[in-house]
């Protein structure tokens with residue numbers, strides 16, 4: 694699974710760095726850092742919906758407060 698977080702300037706301002714750090718932490722904590730590849734990307738052209746995060750090719754709109762919920766629903770659920 695590939696999870697791509699937009700690090701374009703608009704998404705950066707909305708907290709993409711914090712999102713990446715939280716995801717990294719959660720992946721390590723669950724021992725999934727080999728199964729899930731975390732990547733950064735330039736602007737995905739959806740700035741109004743940022744922070745933009747893709748799980749494989751599916752686009753999500755995320756804010757730092759929702760990372761835990763997103764991780765469980767969209768990452769853990771897809772792996773099991």
Ligand code: FES
Pocket residue numbers: 699700701702703704705735736737738739740741743744745
């Ligand atoms: S900066 Fe993230 S979609 Fe444009």
